Amino acid sequence: MKEKIQKLIKEILKTLNIEDVNFSIEHPDDLKNGDYSTNVAMVCAKQLKTNPKELSGKIVEELNKKLPKEISKVEVAGPGFINFYLSREFFTDSVETILREKEKWGDNNILNGKKVMVEYTDPNPFKPFHIGHLMANAIGESISRIVEHSGANIIRANYQGDVGPHVAKAIYIMMKNKSGTNSAMAENVPVSEKAQYIGKCYSEGSNLYDTDENIKKEIEVINKKVYEKSDEEINKIYDWGRKVTLDAFEDIYKILGTKFDYYFFESDMAKVGEKIVRENVGKIFDESDGAIVFHGENYDKKLHTRVFINSQGLPTYEAKEIGLALTKFEKENPDISIVTTAIEQGEYMKVVQKAISLMHPELESKMKHITHGMMKLATGKMSSRKGNIITGESLLRDSMGMVFDKMIEREFSTEEKKKIGEVVGVAALKYSILKSSLGSDIIYDADKSISFEGDSGPYLQYTAVRANSILKKAENFDLSNKKETPENITELEKLIYQFPEIVKYSYEELEPHHITNYLTGLASSFNSFYGNTQILVEDNKYAAYHLDLIKAFYQTMKNGLWLLGMETPERM
């Protein structure tokens, strides 16, 4: 529709002898100002040295001569905007379109034929799944789904640090505490408990590493042995711990709705990265104080120097990152490669990407980095008890548990309540992460996030459930003499057709929160319509259309929630 209006205006500009202007067509913030609006007259007025209102009057006059059926009215408003009001026919057609397209409603094809790899989550074996991983997962999964529904072939990737000091710290305690380790290794212990034990060992080892010089040395010896795979006992514990923590992560991914296609490990990337860096010494990398570095500031004032291979000859994270990036292109050659990390990695990632671009200029425009901020907990209720760190996993399980507890008056089976707790608890948490723009810190208030009111995932789900409920009830309702089309156009109709544009915009900006905000507004307009309209009553001659509209709303909400990585429960 936007394209159609654009074309119309361009034709008219031609007849008025105006050429080549950059005007915009947008949805006015206030729906009272029409469905589309253009600033063309204000932009042109300057060059033509005329009054914008006068010019827009002329354009409207021309528009009225050949108004398409989708537009019912065009008028001049404010400082010279031209506002377009869409017709009843347009809205009725768009409801039909939604019902026809079903789960494809909202899709676009701007990435048709493209391959996109998204890397996200990136937890480390032997360490707990912390809150940052949860945020990265929520964001990465949503981006992946948006990309997928823009027509791309999506590849989900996860990069995990399976070697390094953190591993040795955990293993040190696991070896000291033989009995604890042995009982954790028993067959009948659930994976999550096993992983919890390892996480605790890591945390203890980490404390000792920082406070005790002798233990620090012992841990460094273990670290070396892990790299070399030279110690039978360590190998055994390592293999077990790696598998257990990875299995535990897998359980979390399942709850979160993620299925990865690729797992990359630091242990593999180290060799690849080191080789590439060494091959480019003297060209891109320089030796300095015994280390191999990249002088970013030589290419761009905003960059700085970073060490890629340290003075002991070991590759740093930077070198591994190069190995990772190039491995991705070698294996899958994606058209776009997106990496999601915490914002702390922002500056260093720019340096690494510059180094890669110098070696492979063609990759520069294909690499994108998106970031998330820190999650801060709002209330004292959730704050950590002494020595008990809140992990991403505990936050997730708490959220699910709180929703489950809220289901207490419902007559659902315990099994169903559990399922609802999972679906709604996940949505509550994800919504908090995806409601604001990426990169900034977020404040997480558990009570508010599951409150089912206003700005929350459960509110969106609850609204969908209400819609679903009336659709079920309507199955036995006689619609035979209720098939008239109303003249009035509701706010719901004015928002619902915009969904595909929102999805597209979210991809272009790589910002899922546009979808979150849109759905919240959509839910609100649905509730408003639903609260003010009697549908299943004898004297509603529009009931058939109203039900179609509700069906269209339900479909839109369901598709939208999916793009955010949330499911729509049947009831709750």
Add this chain to the structure above:
RNA sequence: GGUCCCGUCGUUCAAUGGAUAGGACGCAACUUUGCGGAAGUUGCGAUGCAGGUUCGAUUCCUGCCGGGAUCACCA
């Protein structure tokens, strides 16, 4: 200190250079024989400060104040 990001109702988040700065929580008042009231309706309430560019600035530019990230062998 250099570089980058951010300062919006009491709180928490929005606003591709556009119209009266929008939502949610909270607060005050109201709506149910109507299908899920976990809802709806109404009201109160904000762009850190000072300049500049523009027909038009929360948005762009400059300075200041305040907060965060980062700046060589961690990841």
